[in-house]
Amino acid sequence: MVNKRAAKLVAIGVIVAGTLVAESRREYHFAVGPRAGVSVMNPYGSILVRPSTSNTVVVNAVLHSDKVEVDNNQNGNRVDIQSHLLAGADAESGRVDYEVLIPADASVSLHSNTGSLRAEKLHGDVSLEGPGADVDVRDVSDAHVHVKTMNGAVNLDNIQNGHVEVDSLSGEVTLKGVNGPLVQVVSTSGRINYIGDFGNSGEYRLTSHSGDIEATIPEWTSADVSARSVRGEVHDDIPLQPKNHSWFAIDKGRAFAGTVGRVAASSTVVLRTFSGKIHLRKRSEKQ
Amino acid sequence: MNCVELQQSLAEVEDGNSLEQRAHLRSCPACSALLRELRLIAAAAAELQSANEPSPRVWQSIQFALREEGLIRPQRNARPTLPSFSARWGSMRWLVPAAAMLLLALGIYVRRASLPTPLTQQAKVLVPVANASDLNDDDLLQEVAADAPAMRTQYEENLRQVNESIRDAQGVVDESPNDPDARRSLMDAYQQKSMLFEMAMDRSLQ
Numbered sequence: 001m002v003n004k005r006a007a008k009l010v011a012i013g014v015i016v017a018g019t020l021v022a023e024s025r026r027e028y029h030f031a032v033g034p035r036a037g038v039s040v041m042n043p044y045g046s047i048l049v050r051p052s053t054s055n056t057v058v059v060n061a062v063l064h065s066d067k068v069e070v071d072n073n074q075n076g077n078r079v080d081i082q083s084h085l086l087a088g089a090d091a092e093s094g095r096v097d098y099e100v101l102i103p104a105d106a107s108v109s110l111h112s113n114t115g116s117l118r119a120e121k122l123h124g125d126v127s128l129e130g131p132g133a134d135v136d137v138r139d140v141s142d143a144h145v146h147v148k149t150m151n152g153a154v155n156l157d158n159i160q161n162g163h164v165e166v167d168s169l170s171g172e173v174t175l176k177g178v179n180g181p182l183v184q185v186v187s188t189s190g191r192i193n194y195i196g197d198f199g200n201s202g203e204y205r206l207t208s209h210s211g212d213i214e215a216t217i218p219e220w221t222s223a224d225v226s227a228r229s230v231r232g233e234v235h236d237d238i239p240l241q242p243k244n245h246s247w248f249a250i251d252k253g254r255a256f257a258g259t260v261g262r263v264a265a266s267s268t269v270v271l272r273t274f275s276g277k278i279h280l281r282k283r284s285e286k287q
Numbered sequence: 288m289n290c291v292e293l294q295q296s297l298a299e300v301e302d303g304n305s306l307e308q309r310a311h312l313r314s315c316p317a318c319s320a321l322l323r324e325l326r327l328i329a330a331a332a333a334e335l336q337s338a339n340e341p342s343p344r345v346w347q348s349i350q351f352a353l354r355e356e357g358l359i360r361p362q363r364n365a366r367p368t369l370p371s372f373s374a375r376w377g378s379m380r381w382l383v384p385a386a387a388m389l390l391l392a393l394g395i396y397v398r399r400a401s402l403p404t405p406l407t408q409q410a411k412v413l414v415p416v417a418n419a420s421d422l423n424d425d426d427l428l429q430e431v432a433a434d435a436p437a438m439r440t441q442y443e444e445n446l447r448q449v450n451e452s453i454r455d456a457q458g459v460v461d462e463s464p465n466d467p468d469a470r471r472s473l474m475d476a477y478q479q480k481s482m483l484f485e486m487a488m489d490r491s492l493q
Contacts, residue, residue, distance in 0.1 A: 131486045209452035
């Protein structure tokens, strides 16, 4: 019995030691000018992007085996990083986890099939794409934020004055404190949550074919809102001033349209679903 | 023969060569233009099917131009980047032009649907678009299964949902051809499907 346990411990030790030996770290530094461009292509693994304190791009990569390499290239003000899978690499052995520090005004493009994609505290354009990647973007201002996923969850938090476009097939999309001239989410079956004030006199368009849409807004919101579900239900907790005319028929229970707050300087909000539910809620003080 | 009869005859019988068809086409610029578009699409589709492999010079020219622009650099393991696209995708390499054709057909449809034409004429133009929602789905799933078996179920489920959304959106457009929301939903649904193909293709190229 004791021998069996000892053998198990030895085996576990060998596996852990082997893993540690196979795992390796790389660090790369690139001097760049204002408004640089950074691209990271990573088939398997996570990518985290944060602001650096200087005009330098710093790439920290953790490689999970020797079946993957990191290719890097700088061309003027542009830096390209790519995980290069070698023969026999799979989702585990080909995994690389990146932490990338970039000047806050740099634009960044991230791609991963499986790992999480995170970007924070930037004011350059952000583009994130990955079929199964969970996406988290926060504290970004004055920038384009474009996200494409298949079934990964998308969380955008505190995006100010953004040009935001999210395309997701089935992942849940949550926008919290997101505003700008254009905020658009298109989903096939994913649920869409918006928590914020529809600010900035922007156009907000949230569309899901079969997913539910819930928008939670404070009392001081100023917006023209129209909501419509072809087969589902709509609920409205906030009194709307009805519009004189709407180009589509207001079928009670399936659609509503009207103005919240002041008409002047308001945003346009369009909520559309085919078979999902739409719920416009008033934000409580606790939220 | 009026416009509706001509379009019915195009679908069922001939391609504009009968006496009746020719007589109508001579006097109807709209139907002539429609026939030209259909012939253009048919010719392009035939070329896609008959072409077995683009000339290596095409790939080399593209590669050279990209390298000159500094957009790509030589691979360390000397694996050619662009030829691997056709090699790995085999018959699937025409997904991109096929998707482009799909969007082209959709664009023609949306443009026509926005014109104040009789509903019967619009319905005729919808037919190829509805069928196109099944374009290459099986091939796509086979390719994903070969390349990333663990992801096949997810792609399959998403493909099913997006095809359903195309059918639903198409149904609403059929019911309300002048509803801009419905047309936008249909366009969104096709774009979602295009995105799914794009993601599968990106994955296969890695």
